[in-house]
Amino acid sequence: MTSIKKLLAAIDFSDDSRNAISRASRLAAEHDARLDILHVISESFLQAFEEVCRPPACDEFVLFENTRRMLDELSSKYVGDTGIDTIVSVKKGLVVEEILSASEHSDLLVLGERGWNPLRDILIGTTAERLLKRSTRPVLVVKRPAESAYRRVIVPVDLTSDSDIALRTAMLIAPTADISVVHAFGTPLEGKLWLADVPEEQMEEYRGQVRQRALDKIAVLLKEVHGKGRAITPYIEKGDAASVILDKEEALGADLIVIGKRRRSYIGELLLGSVTRHVLASSKCDVLVVH
Secondary structure, eight states: OOOOOEEEEEESSSHHHHHHHHHHHHHHHTTTTEEEEEEEEHHHHHHHHHHHHTTTTOOOHHHHHHHHHHHHHHHHHHHHTTTOOEEEEEEEEEHHHHHHHHHHTSEEEEEOOOOOOOHHHHHHHHHHHHHHHHHHHHHHEESSSSOOSSEEEEEEESSSSTHHHHHHHHHOTOOOOOOEEEEEETTTTHHHHHHHHHHHHHHHHHHHHHHHHHHHHHHHHHHHHOOOOEEEEEEESOHHHHHHHHHHHHHOOOOOEEEEEOOOOOTTTOOOHHHHHHHHHHHEEEEEOOO
16 A cells, blocks of 8 residues: 555444544545445344334335435534545445445545444454455554544564565554554574573573564664654564563554554465454554555
């Protein structure tokens, strides 16, 4: 993603989705982008609606019109007089499928963390998580009201060949924010070294070598990615990746985490990576997941 020209906010009228439309409208204004606002009426709800409420007392057309009116009211409240181009739509069908289809030509998909159905979330995962497994677009999961532009952003990197993608995305979506690059490293040989009674000073030397290699790689990454003098602070710590990321979120007061998700086989897409899933579930700030 090299620019943000079109955003899609998928909402279900829950408090979290209202936060999503608030953030999406702010981002659209910041990037002079178009904002599409979508609500999907699920097939299961329509079936229940038809069974419980039959014409002439109830009518599917009236349901759609009332839903669209509510979307228009939300658009007016959150988009207001920003002047951004906004399109509101109501669709029916399978929620995840309809959102995926609508997001195909968007630069960013914006969602609330949770919806109205916590029992369904427990059984099959949140709509956000199901979309993250399959979406090829960047997905922003909003957890907080959008009180200001993003100011403190964390970008976890594993220093593989595609580590630059999340960092470039963070710089694009939050052009004025302070960015911190976080890398968690492990020392896989440490256990065997202990068994071999390697002295502690040699253990420390080994840990230092691993850390220095990570520092060198991050220096190369920052040189390649930011050529405009923008300050980016690196943090390199030993430990479990998810725990290091979440500790840094709290310590730095981050309002956004931009984390990568690798492309996988179809079977692999059934599960999010463990680190991404842990961060998504446990973080308090918004999370942007990019390929």
